[in-house]
Amino acid sequence: MGITMNAAAAEPLALESRFQKNVRDAGGAAIADLLQRAANSEDEKLVETLAVAAYERCWEKLHCGSWKDVLPVWRQAFGLASVLRARCLLRCKQSPECLKMLDMCLMMAGPLAPSETHALIASVERQLAEDAQQDEPSEPRHFKRPRLEAEGLLHLGGEVKEPMLTFPVRRLEMPTLEEFRHNVMLQNEPVVITGAMEFWPALGRAAGQERAWKDVKYLRRVAGLRTVPVEIGSSYLGDDWGQELMTLNEFLDQHIIPPLAKDTESHLTSPRRLGYLAQHRLFDQIPALGRDIMTPDYCTVLRDEDVEDEEDITINSWFGPGGTVSPLHFDPKDNVLCQVVGAKYLRLYAPEESEKLYPIEGLLSNTSLVQVEDPDDEQFPEFRDAKYVECVLREGEMLYIPPTYWHYVRSLSTSFSDRVQIWTRSDGLRVIKKMVGLALSQAELLKVGPIASHHSLRLLPVSKKKKKQKFVIGDEYGVVSSYQMKKGEPQNVYKSVTLAGPVACVTMGTSKGTEDKAFIATGQHVHGLSKKGKEFFKFQSNLAEPMRKIHAYDSQLWTTTDFTFNQYDNGADKHSYVSPDRINDAIVVPINHEQDFYGVLGCQDRYIRVVKDSKSVSKKAMAAPVTALCRVPPATGKGSALSGPAHILYGTAAGSLGLISYNGDKLKNKWKTSSQSSLSSSISHNGSGSSGDSALPQSTATINSITCFDINRDDHPEILVGRDDGRVEVYSFNPNSGDVVKLFEHVNSDSIRCVQGGIVATPGFEELVATTFSGRVLSFTTEPLDQPDDDDTYGRSRGTVQRETRIVKLRKEVAALEDKIARMSLQRGSKDKEYLPVAEDLVVNSKFLLNAALGAYDVSLEIPVNIQMIVLHSAVPLDLLENESNLAIVSKSPVDPANGTHFLATYRCLEPTHRLEFQVRTIEGQFGHVEATVVANTQPRSAQTIKFYVKPLSLHHRVNELTEAEEAELQKPCNTLQLSGDFSLVQIHDWVSMCLPEVPGRLQTEDVTLRYRNTFLGSSLVCRYSKGEASFSTPSVSVIAILKEIITKEATARKATLNISLDIKKESVPVMLGYLRPLLDAKHALASQVKLIDGLKELQLHEEDYTAWMAPEYQHILENSEKILAEFKLSPKALNYLAGILTDLYVDLCKFRGTSAKQNLPRLYQLIEHYHFDTLVEFYMREEREC
Secondary structure (H helix, E strand, O other), rough: OOOOHHHHHHHOOOHHHHHHHHHOOOOHHHHHHHHHOOOOOOOOOHHHHHHHHHHHHHHHOOOOHHHHHOOOHHHHHHHHHHHHHHHHHHOOHHHHHHHHHHHHHHHHHHHHOOHHHHHHHEEEEHHHHHHHHHHHHHHHOOHHHHHHHHHHOOEEEEEEEEOOOOOOEEEEEEHHHHHHHHHHOOOOEEEEEEOOOOOOOOHOOOOOOHHHHHHHHHHHHHHOOOEEEEEEEEOOOOOOEEEEEEEEEHHHHHHHHHHOOOOOOHHHHOOEEEOOEEEEEEHHHHHHHHOOOOHHHHHEEEOOOOOOOOOEEEEEEEOOOOOOOOEOOOOEEEEEEEEEOOOOEEEOOHHHHHHHOOOOOOOOOOOOOOOOOOOOOOOOOHHHHHOOOOOEEOOOOOEEEEOOEEEEEEEEOOEEEEEEOOOOOOOOOOOOOOOOOOEEEEEEEEEOOOOOOOOOOEEEEOOOOOOOOOOEEEEOOOOOOEEEEEOOOEEEEEEOOOOOOOOEEEOOOOOOOOOOEEEEEOOOOEEEEEOOOOOOEEOOOOOOOOOOEEEEOOOEEEEOOOOOOEEEEEOEEEEEEOOOEEEEEEEEEEEOOOOOOOEEHHHHEOOEEEEEEEEEEEEEOOOOOOOEEOOOOOOOOOOOOOOOOOOEEEEEEOOEEEEEOOOOEEEEEEEEEEOOOOOOOOOOOOOOOOOOOOOOOOOOOOEEEEEEEOOOOOOOOOEEEEEEEEEEEEEOOOOOOOEEEEEEEEEEEOOEEEEEOOOOOOOOOEEEEEEEEOOEEEEEEEOOOOOOOOOEEEEEEHHHHHHHHHHHHHHHHHHHHHHHHHHHHHHHHHHOOOOOOOOOOOOEEEEEEEEEOOOOEEEEOOOOOOOOEEEEEEEOOOOOOOOOOOOEEEEEOOHHHHEEEEEEEEEEEEEOOOEEEEEEEOOOOEEEEEEEEEEEEOOOOEEEEEEEOOOOOOEEOOOOOOOOHHHHHHHOEEEEEEEEEEEOOOOOOHHHHHOOOOOOOOOOOOOEEEEEEEEOOOOOOEEEEEEEEEEEEEOOOEEEEHHHHHHHHHHHHHOOOOEEEOOOOOHHHHHHHHHHHHHHHHHHHHHHHHHHHHHHHHHHHHHOOHHHHHOOOHHHHHHHHHHHHHHHHHHHHHHHHHHHHHHHHHHHHHHOOOOOOHHHHHHHHHHOOOOOOHHHHHHHOOOOOOO
């Protein structure tokens, strides 16, 4: 009999370079080699030998020390070794052994198991089912099955003898979520809830009997051959307690069926201790059973108190015969115990009774020493005084157990129950449907040309007939297309003629009757297309700048260019507003009534501006340039869209999210997240409008697109986010409390350009649709694509069917293209040799942005095809920062300053990638161009050069509003440069723009004030200037010197009269050195720690009890020795950079004093090498010295 292997089982197992690096870094070079050789070999015997060797070595790694200390990479490696072994077993027709191996993979690797594990399990189960049908007449049973089961009469559960209850737990019949929160959760009171599980398929009531867990045959059919961990013994505190691995069929035959069937012969001849499938994440291992239950709605209600440590929901299963016991213990989380089969007796004690419950000391401090139903009064005299409540939990009932509530559990009959552990957050009455996060399945819908626009995709309204949506998409080649999905395949509705230029914006009409009409912006033109692709509208603006964003309502049209925001009515220019700096995004919202429109602009100068007609009526300062805006849909209800303030979400270049509101009078900040990573995810807010910050675990990459959509059907819109680093994220949020929770995250290799929410592929399943720079259209759907496709005769999953259908179609398209290429090659061969093929210009998505948190520039380069290499050439010195996530090989070449080469490096990509990211740190005072040449991996070869300009004060970033601490910084001694002369405001503005980044492109006031902060050191700079006057204040002498040199040079070139006044305060030198002190202290402390490592390791080797007497700081050095050595390896480069700053500061100080610094520089170098801060300050502060 042949073995049929699906695509997941037949394809070679790919090992990522990052995974191999992590294994080698953890000391597993041999394991990495074994896995790599096994994955690449086609010799089945060699694969099996290598996989077994890797499996055994990984098994040792998993069983060295405590499980919580096992590195995740060993679990991942064990999963890969298990899948390799399972494939060998499957090829050898050893299906049962293969299935057991895959179950071990899921149990040990958990979420780190290879993605194809479940697909491989499905293949094995289908093979076993086919074998069972053919071998059933002659197949002997491994265990004697009771007569009742053979007759189909045996069901789990049975009659229950309930104990008398003295202090019963309160029982509630399906309370509302609000009642549950106020009267149960916030009161920390255990409650039995009835009637809330009636529709669970596992219960076999309202949903029918087909999937009832009482039915032994159903359990055998769905999971009988799966291996599970079984606890042996009545309690985990007993001396006879242990664990065994067995199939679910074996567990039923040995521990569940005999007592139910009263088969005394088999029960007595094979005496066994109690077996209990306890505290196992069964549904992660066997998703088919997980689909038989539902997450209780009460698990989604949020508390009124903040929780610092985020934890996901966990669902564990308990399955065993009557008499099994869980000793008295507590859990730190909220619990909902759901009884599916049988009954249990529970006794609960409030946390206040803990002292009377005699907790075990040590690791099991959450467990009591007392045997609850037979306590030893002499050993535990206070136990009987402890107050408690008790209950019998019957089938279809759930028990809410508050955090840290002690509970004792005894099964009164054969019992199958699920415990849902949850965490809660402060969010009023806000509800999140699935606290485990959002389970979304990814699929690639189609691919178009490259996409640079952040507004390239829009969805049409839901079709009344088909209950799903078509979508319109535009690309850089000027092509606009509309598609609809049919059975997972994209069907082209229309494809426009190629427009005059790249598509900048696709939007849908917003007035009645135009919701299904698309408006396309390209260059200075707007095209209107019907849902069938017919052009019904065309408009050409009189603007010199190309349009970036448009909004259409009835006869009105709003257009946004880089600097202007215009309103047209019936094609006539009605209003126009010029922004001081570049407009990154704009939306149009009604405020007081349906046609009272306001424009909201997100600007590069870190402001959100509200525009009415031709005037800016309100603005709000932000912490970073605003790159994306989205209006929160108003709450449903009569008149809700026409009154009240508009709530507007925004995303920034620093990766942060925020919410503001506008009531027609002023902008008010509701909440905002921090762009820095942290373990906390709570969001501070302030109802009075002052900003509240919080550190949400998130990427710091620029937010390109943001929208709101109720993707999980909880009647509250979620935030859908697309980032420049390829991340797609979904957040739940509350506009009032500011509570934000990340529900979903997926990282793509391409940057995300636009995200939308809707129902595109399958009616009834919401999804997030995203476009990438390379032109891919991705779907993240709530439809479970891993479930079997009902229309597929082979039993394949929906995702597999859709993927294989696309593969077949792509192969046909590739074959057609190959034929076309062959024909064109023949035609080319007939032409003269002078006609040579020319590569197309590459569309390059580039970024060179200052990362304020890092004090360096983030550089990213992306093209629609694979990158072969990138050559980085700089006319200014650069410091290349280490980046472990970068999988490219970096080769540095010698510099040649005489010919303008101060930095030259080549990146060669190890793996196919469209995108490369790295960080560089510039040196202030040095300015010039940085050139990046991107070479594509295509035939013929093509390349594109991108130029970035580094300004003299390149590490300064703009600050609009100062905190109290920053205001206090300005009170410290500062040096001042004052200029006066016959220069104009435009001239001085241009000179400042030459020196500093983020200077507004256009002036709107006669007196300009700009505030900056040095991202590396933290020092401040204030620029104030007007016509004929300018002043610059900063504690840094070097900054004053740079400004003076650049502005003087420009004024001389333009023959402008310039009067210069300098006020250099000696008190500013210690202030500036104070900014450098933490960096210098850290680097020299690192060197001191490195000197101690060898000695401490020697002590660790010879003194077993070293932890008892060694000082904590030395233990910390030992524990982090590898990290310390890695940092020390990079420290010479960092120290040289700091030494350069100190040298420049000293040289500039001497220049302003009119002395020479040359003869004292060797002394300065000695002080830096043998660092002592006070001595360094004294060196700078000496007034009388020969320089």
